[in-house]
Amino acid sequence: MSKITLKPIEHAIDGKLSVPGDKSISHRAVIFSSLAEGTSHISNFLSGEDCMRTIQVFRDLGVDIEQSGSNLTIRSNGLESLKEAERPVYFGNSGTTARLVTGLLSGLPLFTTCYGDPSLSKRPMDRVVGPLKKMGANIEGRSNGRLLPLAIKGNNLQGITYEMPVKSAQVKSALLLAGMVAAGETTIIEQVRTRDHTEQMLPQFGGEISIQDKEITIRGSQQLQPADLAVPGDISSAAFFLVAAAIIPGSSILVEDVGINPTRTGLIKALEMMGADITVKETRKIGGEAVGNVEIKYQELTGAVIEGEMIPSLIDELPILALAATQASGVTKIKDAGELRVKETDRIAAVAQVLSSFGAEVTEEEDGLTIYGKASLKAAEVDSYMDHRIGMMIAVASLIAEGETVLSNGQCIDISYPGFFKDLDSLKK
Numbered sequence: 304m305s306k307i308t309l310k311p312i313e314h315a316i317d318g319k320l321s322v323p324g325d326k327s328i329s330h331r332a333v334i335f336s337s338l339a340e341g342t343s344h345i346s347n348f349l350s351g352e353d354c355m356r357t358i359q360v361f362r363d364l365g366v367d368i369e370q371s372g373s374n375l376t377i378r379s380n381g382l383e384s385l386k387e388a389e390r391p392v393y394f395g396n397s398g399t400t401a402r403l404v405t406g407l408l409s410g411l412p413l414f415t416t417c418y419g420d421p422s423l424s425k426r427p428m429d430r431v432v433g434p435l436k437k438m439g440a441n442i443e444g445r446s447n448g449r450l451l452p453l454a455i456k457g458n459n460l461q462g463i464t465y466e467m468p469v470k471s472a473q474v475k476s477a478l479l480l481a482g483m484v485a486a487g488e489t490t491i492i493e494q495v496r497t498r499d500h501t502e503q504m505l506p507q508f509g510g511e512i513s514i515q516d517k518e519i520t521i522r523g524s525q526q527l528q529p530a531d532l533a534v535p536g537d538i539s540s541a542a543f544f545l546v547a548a549a550i551i552p553g554s555s556i557l558v559e560d561v562g563i564n565p566t567r568t569g570l571i572k573a574l575e576m577m578g579a580d581i582t583v584k585e586t587r588k589i590g591g592e593a594v595g596n597v598e599i600k601y602q603e604l605t606g607a608v609i610e611g612e613m614i615p616s617l618i619d620e621l622p623i624l625a626l627a628a629t630q631a632s633g634v635t636k637i638k639d640a641g642e643l644r645v646k647e648t649d650r651i652a653a654v655a656q657v658l659s660s661f662g663a664e665v666t667e668e669e670d671g672l673t674i675y676g677k678a679s680l681k682a683a684e685v686d687s688y689m690d691h692r693i694g695m696m697i698a699v700a701s702l703i704a705e706g707e708t709v710l711s712n713g714q715c716i717d718i719s720y721p722g723f724f725k726d727l728d729s730l731k732k
């Protein structure tokens with residue numbers, strides 16, 4: 304087990320930086336490029352472990368993917384040219400790869416077996432397997448198709464109308480990909496709008512999709528054209544530095560070229576609600592996605608209630624937001640976030656345990672957390688639970704904790720943010 308020693312910061316953080324490409328958008332860029340007939344170019348691709356899994360899956364299916372740093376050249380002869388993988392395909396730690404690829408492969412004339420790492424092997428797959436079966440998919444899996452490994456025997460799918468019981472962009476995207484290769488039309492109805500990168504990207508590849516508020520309709524048997532796309536910076540990665548600046552007195556930072564798709568900006572809203580001095584500047588559109596520069600200057604925070612429709616727009620940022628809440632005066636409540644229990648680890652339990660180890664007062668609720676501020680954090684020996692977002696939250700907590708923090712299993716940060724510590728160091732004065 305690897306251990307990293309982390310020291311508290313001596314001064315405020317200051318400066319500007321840009322963060323690596325968005326993870327959700329990077330996955331989707333590889334998928335759509337692999338389905339289009341011709342050559343696509345992707346820049347600012349996130350070379351984190353999760354997105355590298357998606358690349359490997361499509362290489363296993365016969366797509367030619369060339370990588371040079373954060374640039375990808377993807378040459379494909381289109382959907383029909385995908386071939387059966389010779390070996391089981393490996394999704395690693397990546398829920399997004401697992402759900403989206405399962406959706407797509409259920410409608411292609413290929414047989415595939417797939418598996419994941421110990422964490423992903425515990426995460427629910429029935430949320431996609433169930434509706435895919437309604438479309439005619441032939442999927443078998445452990446625990447009655449609830450868990451990986453899965454065996455997928457591609458079938459002729461029929462479009463459906465499906466009201467999603469879970470608030471999940473992965474489920475929505477899996478069904479849209481299946482709908483794209485199915486006969487007829489598929490309509491997905493969401494309870495709350497979740498991240499819409501699939502919907503925004505499809506037209507970039509010449510695909511057709513119609514979005515009427517929370518109802519999304521896709522036509523089957525679509526052929527895609529190649530595209531050249533630039534991936535915006537990942538707001539979920541920027542979140543760690545934004546919160547660091549929000550809790551370290553005297554700090555002031557600017558994160559440039561970050562994705563600010565409104566389905567993803569819940570953290571900015573939550574920090575505003577807590578009284579942070581945060582501004583989005585120079586907004587523009589790149590490849591269908593809103594991008595901007597986000598500036599934050601330290602200002603005292605107060606507790607807030609974070610709940611309801613806001614939750615999907617900051618779902619991956621809740622661990623780092625919980626740390627911010629320990630430094631806010633008064634009580635912060637995070638509600639309606641039961642989904643956190645089925646991420647890389649049970650993030651409700653992990654956040655409560657880690658922050659309590661640092662001396663914060665945190666109560667675990669069934670669907671969220673109650674955090675009592677403002678706490679003086681004391682360094683601790685803590686584990687990432689092999690969850691990249693918990694690992695980065697610990698690294699930020701260590702900056703304001705008294706003493707030396709020892710982080711175990713910090714290597715998992717590479718899942719979404721290789722270079723995290725280098726970027727953090729660049730902001731230290």
Ligand SMILES: O=C(O)C1=C[C@@H](OP(=O)(O)O)[C@@H](O)[C@H](O)C1
Binds near residue numbers: 326328399471474642
């Ligand atoms: O569609 C996506 O790219 C993602 C959707 C979210 O998961 P759910 O769909 O499970 O909410 C998010 O937590 C994950 O990091 C990425």
Ligand SMILES: C=C(OP(=O)(O)O)C(=O)O
Binds near residue numbers: 619
């Ligand atoms: C939940 C996450 O990713 P995934 O579901 O793709 O594993 C995440 O990145 O925080």
